[in-house]
Amino acid sequence: MVEKPASQANAGGDVEARKERKGLWSPEEDERLYTRITRHGVSTWSSVAQLAGLRRSGKSCRLRWMNYLRPDLKKEPISKREEETIISLQKSLGNRWSVIAGKMPGRTDNEIKNYWNSRIRKRQNISAGGGKGDGELAKQGDLPAADDKANVLAVAGGMEPVSSMATGATAPPVPTRFPLFACQLFGGGGEATAVAAAGTTAESTTTHENNGAGSESDVSVGNGGQDGREGHYYYCAVEGDIDMVHLMSFDDLLEYPAGGDLLMDAWDQNGLYSANTGSSVDSFGC
DNA sequence: AATGGGCCCAACCGCGACTTT
DNA sequence: TAAAGTCGCGGTTGGGCCCAT
Incomplete structure (x- = not known):
């Protein structure tokens, strides 16, 4: 049996529309799956597919997550x-x-x-x-x-793998991974984190944080670049009583639950670190 | 500029293992 | 204990890109 191209999968009416999709994942499917898993986790993979509103098998969802969407994956070539x-x-x-x-x-x-x-x-x-x-x-x-x-x-x-980005006439370029960024702020005896997804759906976000001992800050994290992929920088704007600002990639964030030492290592190694005294906007080239 | 071949990688398939009922 | 459901693994395939001709 010959598979229909994904673009034709809906052509046959309701029955056809309920058939499982196969083939390459669209950016929208990726986003649905990613959002579902990051927000609600995985109970069973078949339920993930259903609850995310995807016409994909649980198996396919699992594969897509494990091999592509899982945010702790390295994106650089094998050294x-x-x-x-x-x-x-x-x-x-x-x-x-x-x-x-x-x-x-x-x-x-x-x-x-x-x-x-x-x-x-x-x-x-x-x-x-x-x-x-x-x-x-x-x-x-x-x-x-x-x-x-x-x-x-x-x-x-x-x-x-940038060649496909340049075209993008019909389908938007699929990011290697959803570029999430965050600022972590240290000040007033506490710390706060704001996270933004840049380049795909959300370009930036602002969070009002209470930094522990009564010190409050407004945190903005965003994509200041052209397309969220190349030649870009990310900004972190803070207002309030902040001693230090760390700009983190999502990779760094993932290390966070595992322990502060790992996170600090990532910051140190990548130079994503800025001492900050008071209100300012810091930009970091990536 | 066109085209054919090779390479790479995302995704599918089949099967065994494991878990749940 | 058996059956059904689900997961995870390794092998394989197909499509798109790149490059040489």
Whole structure:
């Protein structure tokens, strides 16, 4: 049976409209799923699909969340060091991708599996003489006898998937991840956090916070850039009794529940840190 | 400029394991 | 204990992009 393109899925009336959708996820579906899970969590995946108003299987929702929407995923290409880890773990664990992924924070089993299948395995086969050295791993016809492009694979891994953003005539560019940002403020003996989603639906937000010991502040966080992706900066405007402002990416926020030390490490490493005395607007280039 | 081939990756499929009733 | 439902994993596929010709 041939799948209909997603754009034609509604063409057949009610019965057709109730059919499960397959294929690529639209930005709207992503947002529905993301909002549902971040607000209400997951009871069962099939209920998530239903309650989010998605014509997707629970399985599909789970996959989309685990492999793409989950905010703790790393978006940068797999590094040389990570590649070495993959090779080493694969050697000791075999193709137990979920176990390997579990040892590599921010990476998914699918991502690692794809990386292995498309790059490492191929390279290893080539260096082993172009044969199917490790059993039947190599697919028939997958390895041209002289694939001299193999040596550029590592470079290709560094490419940003920005090409699809430039077009966007019909479908808006899908962000690699919903870019959420936050300010965390320290002052008056307490701390407060404001979070904004920039670039997709909400461009900015303002929160009135009580900073612990009676000190109150208005916090604004937003996307000051062009499209929320490139050449952008994010601003954090505060009014009130604030000693210090930290601008956080959502990645940083995710570390928060795990412990303040991790969060501070992220700030320090990324330089997303600004001492602040009094009311001001701070901009941070990203 | 057109086109064909290769590569990458998102998503689907099938199956086994686990949980609930 | 068995059946049904759900989850999670690994393998595979299909579509889009890029590049060489």
